[in-house]
Each structure stands twice: as structure tokens, then as C-alpha cells.
Amino acid sequence: MSQLERFGVSMEGDLLKRFDERIALKGYRTRSEAIRDLVRQELVESAWEQPNALVFGTVTLIYDHHARGLSEVLAELQHDHHASILCTTHVHVDAHSCLEVIIVKGTTEVVRRIADALIATKGVQHGHLVCSAVS
Numbered sequence: 001m002s003q004l005e006r007f008g009v010s011m012e013g014d015l016l017k018r019f020d021e022r023i024a025l026k027g028y029r030t031r032s033e034a035i036r037d038l039v040r041q042e043l044v045e046s047a048w049e050q051p052n053a054l055v056f057g058t059v060t061l062i063y064d065h066h067a068r069g070l071s072e073v074l075a076e077l078q079h080d081h082h083a084s085i086l087c088t089t090h091v092h093v094d095a096h097s098c099l100e101v102i103i104v105k106g107t108t109e110v111v112r113r114i115a116d117a118l119i120a121t122k123g124v125q126h127g128h129l130v131c132s133a134v135s
Contacts, residue, residue, distance in 0.1 A: 047133035051109040057131035059102040059115045066096055067123030081114045
């Protein structure tokens with residue numbers, strides 16, 4: 001771990017009060033911890049802007065498993081990208097709905113292309129990609 005550097009931050013009192021309330025709700029003990037996490041989040045998000053950056057992510061899908069052929073299409077898409085899909089978790093939400101969480105790894109460009117294809121599949125009711133990068 002590198003040496004800690006200290007610096008000052010100036011902001012309006014109302015903004016600081018709202019920040020303190022927010023970080024207390026999230027369980028931070030100090031402003032420094034919260035600010036470090038905000039900086040890390042910004043740096044991780046900037047990695048997603050680079051098409052060749054290595055990212056890890058989750059693609060979350062909700063779909064009706066009674067939709068004709070949908071399970072097969074989703075499975076085929078995942079097989080087509082087997083090198084980037086690390087694992088899939090499937091949960092039966094109720095009598096009609098399924099939740100899948102697909103863990104992916106690859107370049108930003110590849111991961112987004114896989115997520116877009118899965119989410120845009122006819123019958124998927126909701127989908128969302130969350131990415132992270134090793135900093």
C-alpha cells in the first residue's frame with residue numbers, strides 16, 4: 001500500500017451536511033473513507049470508457065420462462081460467448097418469472113456486446129449490466 005497523502009476539501013455547508021448524512025446511512029466511520037470510495041468508483045467507471053480495458057461484471061436478467069424458446073435462446077447466446085461467461089446463477093422467482101445473474105469477464109467492448117444481446121432478447125422483461133475493474 002502506498003503512503004497516505006493528506007489534502008483539504010472545501011465545500012458549502014449544506015452540501016457537507018447532506019454528505020455527512022449520506023455517509024452515516026451507508027456506515028462510513030469517516031469522511032476520508034467515503035471520499036476514497038468515491039474516487040475509486042470514478043476511476044473504475046473511467047476504465048469502462050476504454051473499449052479494451054479488462055472488466056468483470058454481472059448481467060442480471062428477469063424473464064418469463066414460459067416465453068416460447070426464450071430459455072434456449074439465452075442459453076445459446078451464453079454458449080456463443082463461453083470464453084467470457086464465468087458462471088450463471090438461475091433462480092425461480094415465482095410460477096412464471098426467473099432471475100438469472102451471469103458473471104462475465106472480458107474487454108469493456110465484449111462485455112457490453114454480450115450484455116446488450118442478452119438484455120435485448122425478446123421476452124427479457126428487465127436486464128442490467130454492472131461492471132467493475134481491478135484498479
